[in-house]
Amino acid sequence: MSSANAEPERLTQLLAAVGSGDQRAFAQLYEACSAHLFGLLLRILQRRDWAEEALQDCFLKIWQKSETYEPARGAPLTWLSSIARYRALDLLRMKRPEVEMPEEGEEPPLALADPGQDPVDGAIEGEGLGRLKDCMRGLQDEQRRSVLLAYYEGYTHQELAQAMDAPLGTVKSWVRRGLSRLRECLEAVGAVPQTE
Amino acid sequence: MNYQDAKLRRMLAAEYVLGTLRGPARRRFERLVRADAALRAEQHFWEARLGLLALRSPPVTPAPTVWIALQRRIQSGNTVALRKPAAAPPRPVPMRRIWAGMAVAAAVVVAVVVSRQGPAPVNPPPVAQVPAPAAPALVAQLKIPDSTLQWSVRFTPGGEMTVAASGDYPQLGAHSLELWWLSPQGPVPLGLLPVQGEGRMTLPREMAGGEIKLAVSLEPQGGSPTGKPTGPVLTSAAAQAA
Numbered sequence: 001m002s003s004a005n006a007e008p009e010r011l012t013q014l015l016a017a018v019g020s021g022d023q024r025a026f027a028q029l030y031e032a033c034s035a036h037l038f039g040l041l042l043r044i045l046q047r048r049d050w051a052e053e054a055l056q057d058c059f060l061k062i063w064q065k066s067e068t069y070e071p072a073r074g075a076p077l078t079w080l081s082s083i084a085r086y087r088a089l090d091l092l093r094m095k096r097p098e099v100e101m102p103e104e105g106e107e108p109p110l111a112l113a114d115p116g117q118d119p120v121d122g123a124i125e126g127e128g129l130g131r132l133k134d135c136m137r138g139l140q141d142e143q144r145r146s147v148l149l150a151y152y153e154g155y156t157h158q159e160l161a162q163a164m165d166a167p168l169g170t171v172k173s174w175v176r177r178g179l180s181r182l183r184e185c186l187e188a189v190g191a192v193p194q195t196e
Numbered sequence: 197m198n199y200q201d202a203k204l205r206r207m208l209a210a211e212y213v214l215g216t217l218r219g220p221a222r223r224r225f226e227r228l229v230r231a232d233a234a235l236r237a238e239q240h241f242w243e244a245r246l247g248l249l250a251l252r253s254p255p256v257t258p259a260p261t262v263w264i265a266l267q268r269r270i271q272s273g274n275t276v277a278l279r280k281p282a283a284a285p286p287r288p289v290p291m292r293r294i295w296a297g298m299a300v301a302a303a304v305v306v307a308v309v310v311s312r313q314g315p316a317p318v319n320p321p322p323v324a325q326v327p328a329p330a331a332p333a334l335v336a337q338l339k340i341p342d343s344t345l346q347w348s349v350r351f352t353p354g355g356e357m358t359v360a361a362s363g364d365y366p367q368l369g370a371h372s373l374e375l376w377w378l379s380p381q382g383p384v385p386l387g388l389l390p391v392q393g394e395g396r397m398t399l400p401r402e403m404a405g406g407e408i409k410l411a412v413s414l415e416p417q418g419g420s421p422t423g424k425p426t427g428p429v430l431t432s433a434a435a436q437a438a
Contacts, residue, residue: 027426028426030263030428034257034263034428035255036255038255038257038258038262039255040250042256043253055262055266056262056266056269059266060266060270070240073244074240074243074244074247074248075247077247077250078243078247078251081250085215085250089218089222093219128245129248129251132248147214148249150215150216151215152249152253154215155216175216176207179207179211180207183206183241186241
């Protein structure tokens with residue numbers, strides 16, 4: 001893991017500096033985060049040229065909108081990951097017909113059965129990640145697998161159905177029940193937004 | 197869809213962040229969330245938590261051309277393409293940089309001469325003589341990932357270094373590629389790298405002896421204004437016996 005995980009405070013400062021037009025801070029932010037975001041984008045987009053395009057788009061947006069960062073959206077790298085994923089999903093929407101499905105049996109990188117082997121555990125964001133992993137373990141296998149495949153591969157419901165060899169309706173309910181249970185579990189530790 | 201149903205709103209936000217909300221429903225959510233603070237809070241809840249999964253994705257270093265192209269887009273809105281070296285040899289461009297205020301190597305002059313015609317006459321910089329090392333000549337290969345651009349670096353017994361560029365090079369715009377010695381005390385600037393032809397640099401005296409590690413960073417035109425790398429490090433390598 002790069003140093004980006006362990007330095008949310010530094011990244012927050014860099015984001016603030018980028019918001020005021022500091023180009024050197026932008027270069028440092030790129031240096032600290034680009035490999036993480038590029039790895040994420042490559043996984044979803046499966047093509048290096050698209051991932052490069054998405055990475056550029058993502059940093060262009062960061063350059064223009066870094067002042068919209070707020071801690072409620074997670075630690076800086078978490079927020080940047082959201083921006084990158086949204087951009088990737090938009091690109092997929094435009095380009096997906098050309099994409100081939102990855103080989104079957106490819107597993108998401110989150111080895112949930114292997115607690116304690118997580119290099120991020122000791123980092124500042126480790127507490128939140130540990131909680132998320134605990135809650136993930138509380139899901140049924142299909143629920144967890146569908147949520148992780150959707151997150152890491154950017155799959156639609158249809159693609160999930162294909163990858164998991166299950167009817168569309170079944171897959172949709174795995175995703176929804178998985179997310180509901182995940183939310184109940186995460187709610188138990190507070191910091192839940194007020195709704196209505 | 198009924199956006200007043202609290203349970204449904206939660207699920208839409210969750211599926212938006214997860215990415216399974218697609219098509220017109222995704223666009224609709226994006227429109228609504230702008231004017232709906234509670235819905236936005238739901239979205240942020242999931243971003244802050246599901247986003248943690250991103251930390252588990254293995255990092256992959258992007259090609260340096262991505263950074264260069266990004267810089268150009270920011271400055272001009274244009275994209276950048278790789279181009280071959282011009283057919284006609286460019287006018288030799290002498291570049292000389294005097295590194296003042298260097299904490300590590302005081303009073304060192306670095307001169308880089310770029311020429312298509314092989315080693316060019318160099319105005320001898322006033323540097324102290326470095327004892328010729330008895331060890332065999334050292335070489336290093338610096339290659340920019342995902343491009344053909346690379347440099348062969350050769351340390352000569354006289355305390356000099358020749359740098360030969362080969363391959364296609366990206367249009368650098370208002371940028372330069374700078375070579376650094378990664379000394380135990382931190383990076384020491386050696387000079388700007390030619391993107392074609394050959395260059396020659398005089399080494400800081402402190403460099404004699406010990407393992408020599410080099411790195412290349414992308415810098416504003418003319419090199420780092422601070423004496424330390426300010427842009428991304430594109431590649432690095434250690435010198436080895438020829």
